Amino acid sequence: MKSDLVKVLHPVCERPMVEWVVEACRAAGCRRIILVVGYQGEKVREAFAGQGGVEFVEQAEALGTGHAVLQAEAALRGFAGDVLVLAGDGPLIRAETLRRLVAAHRRQGAAATLATARVADPSGYGRIVRDAAGHFERIVEEKDATPEQRRLTEINPSYYCFDARSLFASLRRLTNANASGEYYLTDVCAILRGDGLPVELIEAVSADEVHSINTVEQLEFVSSILARRLAEGAVH
Numbered sequence: 001m002k003s004d005l006v007k008v009l010h011p012v013c014e015r016p017m018v019e020w021v022v023e024a025c026r027a028a029g030c031r032r033i034i035l036v037v038g039y040q041g042e043k044v045r046e047a048f049a050g051q052g053g054v055e056f057v058e059q060a061e062a063l064g065t066g067h068a069v070l071q072a073e074a075a076l077r078g079f080a081g082d083v084l085v086l087a088g089d090g091p092l093i094r095a096e097t098l099r100r101l102v103a104a105h106r107r108q109g110a111a112a113t114l115a116t117a118r119v120a121d122p123s124g125y126g127r128i129v130r131d132a133a134g135h136f137e138r139i140v141e142e143k144d145a146t147p148e149q150r151r152l153t154e155i156n157p158s159y160y161c162f163d164a165r166s167l168f169a170s171l172r173r174l175t176n177a178n179a180s181g182e183y184y185l186t187d188v189c190a191i192l193r194g195d196g197l198p199v200e201l202i203e204a205v206s207a208d209e210v211h212s213i214n215t216v217e218q219l220e221f222v223s224s225i226l227a228r229r230l231a232e233g234a235v236h
Contacts, residue, residue, distance in 0.1 A: 001219070002216055005043075006043065006044065007089055008088040008089050009040070010213070012219065012222060013227055017222075018035070018047075018088040019047065020091035020093070021086055022035075022054060024094060024095045024098060025086070026053070027095035028084075028096075028098035028099050028102070032055065033055065034055045035056050035088065036059050036068045036069065036071050037056055037058055037059070038058065038062055038068075041056070044056070063183055064180070064184055066174045066185040066188060067183040069167070069171060070168070070183075073168045076164055076168070079164050080165055082105060082161055082162065082163060084101070084159075084160065085158075085185065086098075086158060086160070089212070089213055090158065090209070091213075091222060091226060092209045092210070092211060093159070097205055101115045101159055101161050101204060104200060104202045105161040105200065108200045109198065110163075110197075110198045111162070111163045111192045112166070112189050112197075112200070113161045114128070114156060114161075114199070114202070115157070115203075115205050116128050116201055116202070116204070117203070117207060117209070118203065118207075119155055119207050119210060122152065122154075124142060125155035125212075126139045126140060126155065126156040127149050127154065128154040128156055129152070130201075136189065136193060136199045136200065137190075137193070138186075138189065138193070141179070141180070141186065143180060154203070157205050160185070166197060170188040170195075171185075174191075175187075
């Protein structure tokens with residue numbers, strides 16, 4: 001990003017990109033919002049100063065997405081409901097997509113439900129691998145994917161809904177035996193499936209919700225999409 005500022009605080013339409021994610025969660029009806037912070041966590045806390053309904057937990061070491069989510073376990077101890085797990089750098093997320101995800105999750109009685117997208121260029125994203133019947137098999141990160149898997153166009157944009165107890169029980173079983181040496185949240189879904197618990201997929205994410213932001217040019221592109229939505233009154 002050519003900046004020392006943590007990515008989630010870079011402005012998109014004059015607001016930190018993570019704030020758009022939080023707003024979508026509120027609009028979708030989330031009762032609690034927990035942000036996992038690490039590098040420059042104090043600045044993230046400052047960005048939400050004065051806003052109610054946002055809690056923070058700290059990831060002291062950056063050991064992967066699964067490790068990050070595990071840091072919220074104490075804050076959610078005793079909670080037996082459903083948990084949305086989202087990335088803080090996806091400001092194009094829509095509340096309606098989150099509502100559809102939760103509705104599908106509850107309708108199917110799933111342990112985990114993933115909202116997926118199909119895109120023309122899946123570069124950089126984890127690929128969704130389905131079995132012969134079209135059901136979820138696993139998610140393969142691009143670094144770990146075979147050439148055949150890299151040609152898959154159904155991707156994981158990191159929109160998850162989990163049963164909280166199943167989530168944290170599985171997080172404690174993760175290993176870091178992969179190309180990055182990290183604890184992947186995506187492996188939770190394979191653990192649940194291996195335990196015979198239902199993991200569902202819903203193709204609910206439109207292509208214009210999944211643009212990643214890793215460069216200044218991508219930041220400007222995403223900002224232009226969100227600015228158009230604002231002008232049309234169709235943010236969520």
